[in-house]
Amino acid sequence: MTDTASADPAVIAAYPAGAYHRARGTVRHLAGVLACNAAIPALRISLERDAGQRARRLRAEAADRLEQRRRPTRKRMRALVARPGARFAWHDVPAPPPPGPGAAIVHPIAVATCDLDRAMGLGRTPFPLPMCFGHECVAEVIETGDDVRTVRPGDRVVVPFQINCGDCRACRAGLTANCTGVPPISMYGFGLAGGHWGGALADLLAVPYADAMLVPLPGGVDPAAAASVADNVSDGYRNVAAHLPALLERDPGMPVLILGELGHRLPLSSSVPLYAGLVAKALGAQKIHFADRRPHLQRHAGELGFHPHATVRGLPPAPFVIDGTCTSRGLATALHHTAPDGVCTTPGVLRRTARIPTALMYGRNISYHLGRTHARAVIPHVLGLMRQGELHPETVTTHHAKLDDAPAAIHDHVVGEATKTVLTE
Structure with missing residues (x-):
């Protein structure tokens, strides 16, 4: 405010x-x-x-x-x-x-x-x-x-x-x-x-x-x-599609953890984390946890078939974590909740620098990915899922x-x- x-x-x-x-x-x-x-x-x-x-x-x-x-x-x-x-x-x-x-x-x-x-x-x-x-x-x-x-x-x-x-x-x-x-x-x-x-x-x-x-x-x-396929839906897709299939091949029942707003209030909406969850479902994820402190996001996540949470307390580390917090503290939380040999991705950040727990990441062998989406290259894949009825961004x-x-x-x-x-x- x-x-x-x-x-x-x-x-x-x-x-x-x-x-x-x-x-x-x-x-x-x-x-x-x-x-x-x-x-x-x-x-x-x-x-x-x-x-x-x-x-x-x-x-x-x-x-x-x-x-x-x-x-x-x-x-x-x-x-x-x-x-x-x-x-x-x-x-x-x-x-x-x-x-x-x-x-x-x-x-x-x-x-x-x-x-x-x-x-x-x-x-x-x-x-x-x-x-x-x-x-x-x-x-x-x-x-x-x-x-x-x-x-x-x-x-x-x-x-x-x-x-x-x-x-x-x-x-x-x-x-x-x-x-x-x-x-x-x-x-x-x-x-x-x-x-x-x-x-x-x-x-x-x-x-x-x-x-x-x-x-x-x-x-x-x-x-x-x-x-929204021009940007946000494609961004949700690229955060998931490059990593999830290989992880599901290793463990088909593995959980996915998506983080929205957890603490410090940033003036952002959170469609990319929700799109990422929809893409994860379309690609075969069976259990998707969505953590966001805002009640209306929790309700929305539940309506989309995710498991909503107000915090990450009590949740075990997950093999695949999507950090949608856009904060330094949120990134640290995401990495701490990434399981051994797991992957953590971040759609974007609004900070010049952020600390990451390198010793923890090395010990657990965590891969971290941060970057911008190559929208034009991704859009045909997203439209393909929509045409097949497997992805519904309108929800x-x-x-x-x-x-x-x-x-x-x-x-x-x-x-x-x-x-x-x-x-x-």
Whole structure:
């Protein structure tokens, strides 16, 4: 609970005591960005390669905006912009120019919130506001360049949140999050830090590498169910699929332990841990323990067929542990609860450094995995499970709204305790 309130009393009253998140105003947000202990590593990574390309792109973006203000030549569209104080509003901005030979223009028809969106909307991350918001979507293809072969206007597609060219060595190896054709950490919906590629909560979205990026939505799969496949569902999948099958082959009845929020309150939602549990079930796990101190997450986990717990006390070490706490203390708890020859994975962290019990890990022979998802490489596998009826991400969605109502819906998601909000036409 921090800083400046930004909702009316009716919104605050809609949540249980202590469940309402307060947003940082402009001054505190900027001070927090400058003081954030994760900001320096993030900046270093974003500039460690192709810094000139990033700078040229940002300069071109600024020059284009200035030119469009002086002499508007392009059509206009609306885009949702987030500002400090959890303020969200539609802004009238220039529409993307006609696509180049290998590019496409798409129209988002189902957009989902990310677990990080709450922290970003509250001004609690290294990503400076204002920014065009949203990075998980299913879209309809509106226009394609002459060289595009895999999609055509009218197709429904999943748009990966990361930008990747599909042709560099990293992309060809399936390491699409580290595409060398664009500057590091190029993403939709992260504003300046992501390279100003725009946000998914907009009428139109430019896709620079259509054949490499866009994944056709299988017939019979609801766009609302697949909206979060662009990031969070795929993140849950990659944390599980690379490790669980081999562990189940060794012990088919082994338990899986998933940790959500255990102690220190972070302004994050917890869909990735729930998606990870669903993927574990789809891949054959029979017993999944889900620990989270929040009663509504415990109820949700129980409805999904998991064994809910408020803490990890009394639970024995498990061969496979997913640390969704995003805290240093939570990571230590996860590693201490990983069984000998077990695996612990972490979807993400918001800290610059964290201590790990290396002696314990060495003695138990624990493997620890931390990293970002290669979304484009993972998305087809996730859609395959959905098409076969083995994975149902829609069961994690807690709130629905219309895209026209995005300012209010995203604001309520950010200041409240929704796990996953999906907006559709």
